[in-house]
Amino acid sequence: DQQVKQNSPSLSVQEGRISILNCDYTNSMFDYFLWYKKYPAEGPTFLISISSIKDKNEDGRFTVFLNKSAKHLSLHIVPSQPGDSAVYFCAAQGFKTIFGAGTRLFVKA
Amino acid sequence: GAGVSQSPSNKVTEKGKDVELRCDPISGHTALYWYRQSLGQGLEFLIYFQGNSAPDKSGLPSDRFSAERTGGSVSTLTIQRTQQEDSAVYLCASSLGGQGYEKLFFGSGTQLSVL
Numbered sequence: 001d002q003q004v005k006q007n008s009p010s011l012s013v014q015e016g017r018i019s020i021l022n023c024d025y026t027n028s029m030f031d032y033f034l035w036y037k038k039y040p041a042e043g044p045t046f047l048i049s050i051s052s053i054k055d056k057n058e059d060g061r062f063t064v065f066l067n068k069s070a071k072h073l074s075l076h077i078v079p080s081q082p083g084d085s086a087v088y089f090c091a092a093q094g095f096k097t098i099f100g101a102g103t104r105l106f107v108k109a
Numbered sequence: 110g111a112g113v114s115q116s117p118s119n120k121v122t123e124k125g126k127d128v129e130l131r132c133d134p135i136s137g138h139t140a141l142y143w144y145r146q147s148l149g150q151g152l153e154f155l156i157y158f159q160g161n162s163a164p165d166k167s168g169l170p171s172d173r174f175s176a177e178r179t180g181g182s183v184s185t186l187t188i189q190r191t192q193q194e195d196s197a198v199y200l201c202a203s204s205l206g207g208q209g210y211e212k213l214f215f216g217s218g219t220q221l222s223v224l
């Protein structure tokens with residue numbers, strides 16, 4: 001039972017363009033959502049988050065959008081840079097924190 | 110230390126042996142999670158400790174897996190009679206705990222290889 005789904009296993013984007021990573025969840029009790037970034041051989045690191053009372057949160061090149069009625073959130077990275085190439089995990093938090101399967105982002109120079 | 114520390118960083122074992130993985134959370138963090146990432150897969154929830162409450166063990170894949178957290182700090186994940194499908198990166202995370210809207214801080218993980 002996947003409560004948090006990231007349906008795109010990979011995404012390739014040209015440097016300077018926008019990267020859009022998507023995430024869907026099933027449990028309406030989730031009230032906080034986070035994005036993590038993971039490089040090989042390292043633990044995931046926190047990137048940006050949003051609470052369920054908001055629909056947008058922005059931090060520099062990163063913006064997270066939340067559509068509660070659709071149970072969908074997305075991470076926008078603009079402009080994308082080669083150093084953004086990593087695996088991105090979406091996470092949803094209620095009593096505990098559940099992660100999606102991740103999307104591997106390739107940013108081509 | 111300043112971050113979450115996991116040991117060992119790599120562990121190679123033979124099928125059927127028991128292994129213990131250790132996690133030192135950030136000081137003062139009352140919540141502690143174990144996740145695992147199998148090759149090509151996402152982060153699979155295993156177990157969650159929050160303060161003195163009974164742990165949420167709903168993610169443990171079989172009764173060969175167990176975890177404890179002593180004194181509300183260090184945690185040990187034990188896998189008995191290891192199988193090849195247990196090969197994965199085991200990640201520990203901690204957070205302040207109990208307040209909601211929690212950021213998790215991860216260790217670098219233990220790469221477990223079962224031969």
